Amino acid sequence: MQSGSLYRVVYMSTAVGVLRAEELDRIYLRAKSANAGAGVTGLMLFYEGVFLQVLEGPAAGVMSLMEKIRRDRRHSGIAVLESGPAESRAFESSPMHFVAARNLSPGEKQAFSDLRKAVAVRPAMAGEHGLSDFLAAFAAVRPA
Ligand SMILES: Cc1cc2nc3c(=O)[nH]c(=O)nc-3n(C[C@H](O)[C@H](O)[C@H](O)COP(=O)(O)O)c2cc1C
Secondary structure: OOHHHEEEEEEEEEEOOOOOHHHHHHHHHHHHHHHHHHOOEEEEEEEOOEEEEEEEEEHHHHHHHHHHHHHOOOEEEEEEEEEEEOOOOOOOOOOOEEEOHHHOOHHHHHHHHHHHHHHHHOHHHHHHHOHHHHHHOOOOOOOO
């Protein structure tokens, strides 16, 4: 794929109600299979009722997926932290790399909470709250 056609979206959102483990599994399994077919890769974190997802792939595919995700009633309050062309994939090894809360280190949990608070106040400023450094820590595949 030419680098010019690569697009990335990063957003945070809040689960509606208490999201059961099986519902989370369903979202993840669906994402894994559908994204693989669409050439989309990315990351999903879920901690204390908050999602952080990275989607990267062909622009049209990422945008149409994002439209679907926006309409999904299992979450709300979607705050887009980053959206635009990308030079390369950060999560090329997985159609949806899921990192469960129990596999987040104490430092990552703190960083996630800090990011969530910063986003609640000023979503557009997320980039200045260490978003790329935070995400870089997840680029290496680790056990779900
Ligand atoms: C937080 C969250 C992340 C999701 N991520 C993806 C994803 O990466 N890929 C995907 O196909 N569906 C994802 N979904 C599910 C979509 O919102 C939608 O339910 C799914 O694409 C099925 O759409 P369709 O049956 O209308 O085609 C996600 C849902 C939620 C709540």
